[in-house]
Amino acid sequence: MAVMTYREALNEALREEMERDPDVFLMGEEVAEYDGAYKVSKGLLDEFGEKRIVDSPISELGFTGLGVGAAMAGLRPVIEFMTFNFAFLAIDQVINHAAKMHYMSEGQFSMPIVFRGPTGAALQLSAQHSQACETYYSHAPGCKVVTPGTPADAKGLLKAAIRDDDPVAFMEGELLYNFKGEVPEDDDFVIPLGVADLKREGSDVSIVTHGKMIHVALQAAGKLEKDGIEADVLDLRTIRPLDMDAILETAKKTNRLVYLEEGWPYAGTGAQIVSMIQEEAFDYLDAPILRVTQADIPMPYAKNLEMMAKPSADHVVEAVNKVLYR
Amino acid sequence: MAQTKEKKAKKNSKKAGSLLEEVGISEELALDLLRDMLLYRRFEEKAEEAYAIGKIGGFCHLHIGQEAGAAGCIKPLRSDDYVMSAYREHTQAIAKGVPPRAVMAELYGRADGSSGGKGGSMHIFDAEHRFMGGHGIVGGQVPLATGIGWKIKYREEDTVCVVFMGDAAVNQGAFHESLNMAAIWNLPVIYVVENNEYGMGTAFSRVSTTEMVKKSCAHGIPAHVVNGQDVLETYASFRDLAEEVRNGAGPQFVDLQTYRFRGHSMSDPVSGTYRSTEEVDRAKKEQDPIALLRDILMKEDLLDSDALDEMDGEARTMAQDAADFADASPKPDREALYRNVWAEENEHGRLFFDGRDR
Numbered sequence: 001m002a003v004m005t006y007r008e009a010l011n012e013a014l015r016e017e018m019e020r021d022p023d024v025f026l027m028g029e030e031v032a033e034y035d036g037a038y039k040v041s042k043g044l045l046d047e048f049g050e051k052r053i054v055d056s057p058i059s060e061l062g063f064t065g066l067g068v069g070a071a072m073a074g075l076r077p078v079i080e081f082m083t084f085n086f087a088f089l090a091i092d093q094v095i096n097h098a099a100k101m102h103y104m105s106e107g108q109f110s111m112p113i114v115f116r117g118p119t120g121a122a123l124q125l126s127a128q129h130s131q132a133c134e135t136y137y138s139h140a141p142g143c144k145v146v147t148p149g150t151p152a153d154a155k156g157l158l159k160a161a162i163r164d165d166d167p168v169a170f171m172e173g174e175l176l177y178n179f180k181g182e183v184p185e186d187d188d189f190v191i192p193l194g195v196a197d198l199k200r201e202g203s204d205v206s207i208v209t210h211g212k213m214i215h216v217a218l219q220a221a222g223k224l225e226k227d228g229i230e231a232d233v234l235d236l237r238t239i240r241p242l243d244m245d246a247i248l249e250t251a252k253k254t255n256r257l258v259y260l261e262e263g264w265p266y267a268g269t270g271a272q273i274v275s276m277i278q279e280e281a282f283d284y285l286d287a288p289i290l291r292v293t294q295a296d297i298p299m300p301y302a303k304n305l306e307m308m309a310k311p312s313a314d315h316v317v318e319a320v321n322k323v324l325y326r
Numbered sequence: 327m328a329q330t331k332e333k334k335a336k337k338n339s340k341k342a343g344s345l346l347e348e349v350g351i352s353e354e355l356a357l358d359l360l361r362d363m364l365l366y367r368r369f370e371e372k373a374e375e376a377y378a379i380g381k382i383g384g385f386c387h388l389h390i391g392q393e394a395g396a397a398g399c400i401k402p403l404r405s406d407d408y409v410m411s412a413y414r415e416h417t418q419a420i421a422k423g424v425p426p427r428a429v430m431a432e433l434y435g436r437a438d439g440s441s442g443g444k445g446g447s448m449h450i451f452d453a454e455h456r457f458m459g460g461h462g463i464v465g466g467q468v469p470l471a472t473g474i475g476w477k478i479k480y481r482e483e484d485t486v487c488v489v490f491m492g493d494a495a496v497n498q499g500a501f502h503e504s505l506n507m508a509a510i511w512n513l514p515v516i517y518v519v520e521n522n523e524y525g526m527g528t529a530f531s532r533v534s535t536t537e538m539v540k541k542s543c544a545h546g547i548p549a550h551v552v553n554g555q556d557v558l559e560t561y562a563s564f565r566d567l568a569e570e571v572r573n574g575a576g577p578q579f580v581d582l583q584t585y586r587f588r589g590h591s592m593s594d595p596v597s598g599t600y601r602s603t604e605e606v607d608r609a610k611k612e613q614d615p616i617a618l619l620r621d622i623l624m625k626e627d628l629l630d631s632d633a634l635d636e637m638d639g640e641a642r643t644m645a646q647d648a649a650d651f652a653d654a655s656p657k658p659d660r661e662a663l664y665r666n667v668w669a670e671e672n673e674h675g676r677l678f679f680d681g682r683d684r
C-alpha cells in the first residue's frame with residue numbers, strides 16, 4: 001500500500017492506462033501546459049507529449065463530440081471537463097450520441113470513452129459552479145456513472161472506466177483532490193464497475209451514499225456511535241451499474257435506511273434506490289426510508305447560506321434518529 | 327452632444343486641444359474617465375485585500391489592467407441601455423451605475439449586496455441599472471444578450487445592448503450561433519471581446535488559427551479593433567458605435583485589445599508556464615490604462631500631481647467606504663435560503679422536495 005492523495009491516485013491511473021494502451025488520450029481545457037485546472041494531469045504532458053495530452057479550446061460541445069467520434073472510430077478518449085458544471089454544454093453529445101450509439105447501431109459501434117471531472121459543490125462557488133450532476137447521466141440508459149470517494153477507489157475505478165467499452169461519466173470531487181488514503185501498489189489494481197463497498201459496519205441502521213458524501217456519512221456514523229448506534233455505511237461507488245445486492249443486503253440486515261446524496265432530491269439517485277428497496281425488500285423495513293440531500297434550491301454564494309444548503313452530518317444524524325423513532 | 331464636447335475641448339489650452347479634440351472628448355470627461363478608472367482600481371485592490379483575509383470567498387476574478395473596458399465602453403451609453411458580462415464584471419457593474427457598496431457587499435456575501443449575497447463575485451445583477459449579470463459559464467451570456475437585442479427590436483426601443491466576453495468565449499458554439507442570429511435579424515447588440523490574450527493559462531494563439539478580428543466575418547458583422555488600454559480611443563469608439571447601432575446599423579463586433587495584470591482568478595498564478603513575469607511587468611509598465619491617461623493629461627497640463635493625489639484619495643475613500651459598508655452589512659438570514667427560487671409560491675402542488683423545514 002502507498003499513501004497518496006486522490007489527485008495522485010487519478011494521475012497514476014491515467015499514467016498506467018496510457019502506458020498500457022496507446023489508443024488512450026486525454027483531452028480537455030488546461031490539461032496539458034497547466035497540468036489540469038486541479039492538477040490531475042500533472043506531468044503527463046512531459047511523459048506522453050502533446051499528441052496524447054491535449055489542451056482544447058473552451059468548446060465543450062465540440063471536444064466532447066470529437067471524443068465520441070474518435071471512440072466510434074476505435075480510440076479510447078478520456079475527456080476532462082474542468083468541472084461537470086460546464087458539461088451541460090456537452091451533454092447532448094454524451095446522451096444523444098455516446099449513450100445511444102451501441103444500441104442505434106445494433107452493437108456495431110461501441111463507445112469506449114470516459115468523461116471525467118469534478119462534480120458537486122466546493123466552497124462558495126455559487127449557483128452555476130456548485131452542482132452535483134450524476135443524476136443527469138444515470139438517467140440515460142447506455143451511460144455508466146462512477147463516483148469514487150477515496151484515493152483507492154479513484155484509482156481502481158478510473159482504470160476500470162478507461163478499460164470499459166461503454167461511455168462512463170466519471171465524477172470526482174473538487175474537495176476530494178487533496179484527500180489522502182492508502183492505495184494498493186499493483187499496476188493492475190482495477191475495481192470492477194457495479195460493486196459497492198461497505199465502508200463501515202454496524203447493525204442498527206444503514207446509511208447508503210456515494211461520492212464525497214461517504215465522508216459526511218462516516219462523520220455522522222461517528223457521532224451516532226457515541227450515542228450507542230452502529231451504522232452500516234455503504235458506498236455505492238458506481239450509480240449505474242448499481243450494486244442492488246449490496247443495497248438489499250444492508251437493508252435486510254438493519255431494516256432501517258437513510259440515503260445521503262449531495263445533489264437535489266427530485267428524481268435523485270436516492271429516489272431510485274428507495275423505489276428499488278420498497279419493490280424488493282418491503283417486508284424487511286421497520287421505518288420509511290429517508291433521504292438527506294442538498295436543500296432543494298440553487299446553491300447560494302453567502303457562506304452561511306451555503307452551509308445551510310449543503311447536506312451535513314447533523315442532517316444525517318437527524319434522519320437516522322427519525323428512522324429509529326428516537 | 328458631440329458639438330458641445332468639441333467646443334469645450336477647443337476652449338482648453340492650445341496644447342491640450344490636439345488629442346482630446348481629435349476624439350471629441352472634453353477635458354471634464356477625460357478627467358472623469360481617469361476618476362472612474364482610479365475608483366475601479368482601488369475598489370478591486372480592496373477586494374483583493376478582503377479576499378486574502380477570507381472576507382470574500384469562492385472565485386474572484388479581477389479586472390485590474392482592463393479598466394478602460396469598463397469606463398470607456400460603458401460611460402458613453404445611456405442609463406436605459408443594457409450591459410451584460412461574464413464573471414470579470416465588478417467594475418463594469420459599477421460603470422453601469424450599480425453602487426460600489428452594493429457590489430462589495432455582494433462580494434462579501436451580505437444581505438445588502440446587489441443579489442442579497444446569493445450571487446457573489448460572478449453574479450452581479452442590477453435590474454434597475456440594466457446591468458444584466460454576471461455569468462459564470464464561458465460564452466453563456468452571449469445568446470442571452472442576443473435575446474435582449476431581440477426584445478429591444480420587438481418593442482421598437484432605441485436602446486442598445488453591449489455584451490462583454492473573454493477571448494476564449496469565441497470558441498464556444500453559442501458565440502457563432504448568436505452572431506448568426508443577430509445578423510439575420512439585425513439586432514442592436516455590440517459584441518465585445520475583452521481580448522486579454524489568455525483564457526486562464528491558454529494563449530489565444532494556441533486555440534485559434536485566425537485572428538480575433540476575423541471572428542465575425544463569416545456572419546457579415548462589422549468588426550472593429552479598439553485599443554482597450556487607451557480609454558480615450560475606447561470611449562470614442564463606443565460613443566460612435568452605440569449611436570450607429572441605435573440608428574439601426576445592426577450588430578457590431580469589437581476586438582477590445584487589453585491585458586490582465588493579475589492571475590485568472592484570485593487562486594491562479596499571475597505568471598508561470600503560460601506567460602512570463604517579464605511579459606506581465608512590461609504590460610504593467612507600458613500598458614496601464616490609468617497611467618496612460620494620466621500621462622496624456624499631465625502632458626497637456628490638464629492634471630498635476632496634486633490633483634491626481636486628490637483624485638486617488640477620493641477613489642481610496644470610496645473603496646474603503648464600500649468595504650466598510652460590506653463589513654457592516656448583515657449576513658443573509660435563514661429565510662433568504664428558499665426565497666426567490668420561483669417567482670411566486672404556487673397555490674397548488676408541491677414545489678420543494680427536501681423535506682426540510684423552511
Ligand SMILES: Cc1ncc(C[n+]2csc(CCOP(=O)(O)OP(=O)(O)O)c2C)c(N)n1
Pocket residue numbers: 029058060082086089414462463464465491492493494495520522524525526586590
Ligand atoms: C463553459 C465553461 N467552461 C470552462 C469554464 C472555466 N473557465 C472559467 S473562465 C475560463 C477562461 C476564460 O477566458 P476568457 O474567455 O479569455 O476570459 P478572461 O478570463 O480572460 O476574462 C475558463 C476556462 C467555465 N466557466 N465555463
Ligand SMILES: [Mg+2]
Pocket residue numbers: 492493494520521522523524525526
Ligand atoms: Mg481572456
